[in-house]
Amino acid sequence: MRELIKEAIADLKKNDGFIYVTSEGKRVDLHEAAARGIAVTPVNPKDDVIKKLENAGLHLTDGRFLNDLNELIALITGQSSAKTSKRRTFSDQEKSKILEEWKKVEATGKKTKAAFAREIGIGYQTFINWLRG
Template identity: 80%
Template sequence: MRDLIKDAIADLKKGDGFIYVTADGSKIDLHDAASKGIAVTPVNPKNQVIKKLEAAGLHLNDGKFLNELNELISLVTGNGVTSKTSKRRTFSDAEKSKIVEEWKKVEAAGKKTKAAFAREIGVGYQTFINWLRG
């Protein structure tokens, strides 16, 4: 599990934003592929990481799961006091814009309701609606 998490972090820290895969699914450097004449497909590493983590049972897009995981970590490490009330979080304008952009992608795919998306990101429904009107 630790190696999986380390690999996920490494994949997400790569600078160009995409990884490139061959027809058989192997990762390859874009310049190597071009010099060898190999056709590649750009893949968002975030999507690949999410699939790998979900296959291992880590559902990081599930807000409830994340809350439970954070509570478990807190209880095991003894860092912080867990309670039913959560600390109120303030989002910067840039974070709000990014969340609204992400919602537009999710909405275009028709996969979730606004309420489900707001729950997933840990924001109240009405707050999220206000951001959309913003």
């Protein structure tokens, strides 16, 4: 099973985009196929990986299966499967400093509001609400 997972990871990492196969199912380079006049079909490598994993009993596109698997891993490793992150609250002083920093960044025109909010670790809508505030 471990080898299958490693192979799946390697397949996904080495393929940027689609792979091309002939009518016989043989992988072929698109440029080579075009030069030789071979008809090809584009195939998403993820579909191939999903099919291999499902044949081995790993149904990673099934949300319930993933929840069960994550719960099992959490129980085995002793880690909680529930998200335990607490919401962060900011004081008025912290909000003011962040808004002052945004004014400086906004003047340069190099970042969007969304990128800035992400960078400082707050939600975009929260940041917008602060700006309206």
